[in-house]
Amino acid sequence: MTRPRASEGYAAAFTADHSQFLCLLPTTAASVFVFYCSVATVRFSGDFYQLIVDNRPSVQFAVQILANALSFLQALVLCRVINFTVRRYFAHEAMSLDSLRLWIDLIALRMNWGLPCKFWLPLGLFMLATMALKGIWAAALTPVEVWKATHGEVFVPSWENVTHVKEYPSEVGREGPTIQTSQGRFSYSVGTQIRGHLLMSATSATTTDGGSREHRKIDNSRYTYIGRSYGLGTSAGLLDRNLEEDRLAISYKYQEDGYTTDVKCIHNETSNFWIGSTAFDWLWAAQGELPDSDDGREYSDYIGHRGTNIVALGVAHFADVDAEKLPLRKYLAFSTGESYKMLDKLQCEVDFTPARFNVTVNKLGRNITVVPTEGKDVEDIEPSRRLKGTVLRQFALISNDETNLYVSVVGQALNASITDLYTYYASRGNDKKTPSDEEMVRKGVENSIKAVCDDMLGAYGSAQLVLSDLKSTTPAEVRKAAIAIGEIRFAAATFAINTAIILAFIIEAVRTSWWKGLPSFDIGDIRQLIVASSNGGPGLGRAASQRKGNKMGQLRVRLARSDEGLLGLLGDEQGECDESSPIMEKKSSSTTIDVVHYGRSGWGPGWI
Template sequence: MGGHDHTWIPSDADRAAEGGVKTPQYSHWIRYNTFYGLVFTTTLATFLLAADFLEWRATGSVFVLANRFPGTVALVVQLLAAFFGLIHVAVVCRLINYAFRLRLRKASVTLDILRTWMDMSIPRIDWDLPLRFFFPVLLIVFLSLVPAALWAGSITPFVDQTTTSGMLLVPSYEDVSLIKEYPMMIGESGPSLRTQKGFFTYSVGVQHVGSLLSSAASASSLGMKRSLHPKFDNTQYSYVGRSYGVGAPTGLTDSGISLSLDKQVAGYAYQEQGYLCNVTCIYNRTSDFRITGPFREWIYEAAGNLPDSVDSGEMSAYIGHNGDAIVAMGVSHSERSPRRYLAIAAGASYGFLNSTQCELEFSPYRFNVTVDIANLNISVKPHLPVPDFNPQRNLTRTLVRQFELLSNDLTNLYVSLLGDAFNSSIAAYNMSRSTFSPVPLTEEESTLAGLTNSVTAMADEMLVAYASAQLMVGKQLTQQTALVYLYGLQFGQRAYIYSIFAFNALVLLAVAIEALRTHGWRSLGRFNYLDPRDLIIAASRGGPDVARAADALSGNGAKKRMKHVWLLSDPDEGNGQLVVRMKGDGEGHVGIVVRSPLPSPLLLGGHGEEKVEVVEVVEEGVWMDGEVDTEKLAAAREWRRRNRVGLFGSL
């Protein structure tokens, strides 16, 4: 603390000052400087709590640097945690030091207790302490490690997500003039565009045959996991589960989000209008749609009326070596038909599909679309029904007609590729059901289930294809707000943030209570037992009594027995039991003196400068030349009883 020539007790110094002796004053800064460190810890703990509550995240250059130099970040975190933990430990130790220094003005303590106070005030482990003092010190040392650990957990950054707003372009259906059925003739297909992002066309059923077949074949995914199927372009995105016909802008018209934020975008979510397609397939044994022929060599006709046929029945021609490999799908051709049904007529090779009929119901919905840019996944969930955004139903009526075009285009002399795709879906459904249900399905049940899944998947994918064509070919688009998820740095975990805030509050409360209890440590003297200069000077002022008492306790040649259990030290020689106290002289200077001398019956061979023979004082007795002196034993026990002190000394 400084001022070692005046390590005085305030009350004595006041009296000394009245007698004309000038003594130094304890300045405000010296007394309170350690506590001002709590300004930094309180500010940071409050900021971390607010950041967690308000979900603040560090983005931009901070995020980039933290990810580029993780080792440096770890080093800085450890240094800061150690620094702020040191502030807390310093404040707590200063409180302990001040409390014990005030206590020392009134209490008498043994030298072991004084060592314990010093170890608690630093803190440090002293392996030479008796166990009854060692464990309290060990507890303080362990607790001194906690603040830095809590700070490390509170400021360690880890990757999290934050949100901002963005804008992307979604398809508009105000102009649907390009969405119509185009003739299946070379040069008569609908408008198309091929770019690095993929091939986009309004002739969906003709130009996207391969993708549609793949969707039909894999519609009944194995197991209980949600199927993952690729999007109809080169963006590398895949749908998790059904696409519901939306999500086309992902990877195509979302560059304002995915490329404008320095590649820190984790994903985004937005809402898009589309049609929720529900498919119901049945066996219609009385269906009028049948295969007849051949009328000319290898030419067969699939004709008949459907439930939604208007004006006349349906008819289309198929080729085949014979009629066994034909899978024909009939869809109403009239523009006035709602076009909700498709009927299947099949030859012997695909007899399980013959006389099946599917109804497609398109409900306008608003969908929640979530895009995971890191994993290139798209998840779609229906949200709420909305008014029909395409009342003329150009989109849905044209879509259903694509099934008739597909079935005709995918039938050759020997096989129906569409029939094989349906068969794959049916087989996958059978295997998935057999894995989780011991009850086998009938052929009719599995056929209808697999066919329903295939038609649903194809309808969803065609809706996406038309939406992509509106965006890329027709340029029919509109802006849509998106919630963008950004990668950001979150500092600390919530449990550690709350813990360090509470710990800091407890330290503040402890400082406030001690300041009130001690009136701002007004009675604190300049003597500090942690400073060896103060100890040496104060001990010298106490005179030779301390040394004489120590010699009397330690003995010289008598039989020694350990007085206490010691951990990692030499046997107890007894000096630690010496009881001392503080005493001010006439000028207020501090001296360390023995609280009470040994009782005279224990002193042999004279007093003062004469040689003092020491007798080992133990609970079992007083040993003197191998014999027990009853009088000295009684006096020793009484002396030990009066001089026994606890961790906080005795008055």
């Protein structure tokens, strides 16, 4: 009897057994592809995106099929490497039946609870690992909705021509250019034609929770500002039809120049703006000079019972409204009746500082966010001061128009803002130091003036776009809906696992000189096991029958080959070999038994 002869390993490089290693080609291509797509942030948009979105169930079905196929190929390679290594070992070393069962189950990818308990853990872990491959591949291949940055352009108002930006009388028929469309009302008489929205802004200027204020855009675009608008983002929903009609467009972001409106109010007891009676019982005169008056006092008539219901706002007028550059206007003066005494003698300084802003328009959420940048030395968008001065003059018009015999709507709006501020501090308890009543009044009024100024700047910007068609373009980053192949963590996992399998294959192939000495006997082939057991004769069977229960699994067997080339399984102990077996026939007439020893392969003690 001889040990089995080694096959020619290098010559068998492309046999059917070895060809299974070619399964690494598709898995490597797939893992490299998904990893590259994740690292390079490859995004698929357009028709491919629409195909994925419209066929979610079919796509997921295809992903599961592909994930199962790729994980199966990887498991096949692992099992083949294990198969070759065990076969090579078994060619010259004995192995217990339990160990043989373990390797057969492991190669067949099945859990066998009939094995000794010590084999459950390694077999179970290997099974779980191969099952996890399916999940990792599925996660790496599943299309994920993301966004893709593209370039575009949006319109912004142009302020090179401000001919229509001026103060118009409040009388009916004398208003400035105005138009009503399905998109909303647009007018250069902002203080009279859009005052309902402005008063609403003044009322809701202070939030009761201290968070960002959300307020509707002054047109019918259904957009909402998150935080302050600063008068920007006016073209959203009006002149961005190309983006509105783009089903894939999610949002867009651009930079626009404008003003940061800062307001600082004080109680000026020496204010020279006051309310006095006239020759008519229900007519009262608000008059006086402001710190920036340069053409005499201000004067306007208000109506009211006994004057207690009046909230008069004074803003210095212009001596020459057609001047190339108007004088600076920055003060608002309050004079009130007894009903609004907390607002009396207020004097607010309003500063319009040129600044650059990041404007983000979220098309899906229908909201706009405007955030000032940290850049300095921004050029004034309208250096003639006509826009800033006209905005302030609207406060005087609104306060006059919105005062009746019994109440001042402006006073009520400011009172609502102040009340919300009280509510905010009351809800905070002792978390914050509560300001004094005067500080509450000043802060509430400051919030309202900022909100109204922002909306008026936006109203004039919309008028420039819609009424005068005065606009310019600015570059924008458009975010479009796109598809990414999986997530980077799973893509990296598939790449790492596939690389590990390749390394394991290469290391084992080099260590064994491409499995030199690999016998043709395959422990995973039930046909070869049956034939080899038969060739070994009944001796092994008798030895096994003498062992009961789990002891049978401890029986050690070895693989042998006769001079005629027959393979057989023999017991490793004396008495477990049958002299009548085909493996022993030719050796019975010989007094010398030649045994081919290949030596140990370096495995040492372990599961085998």
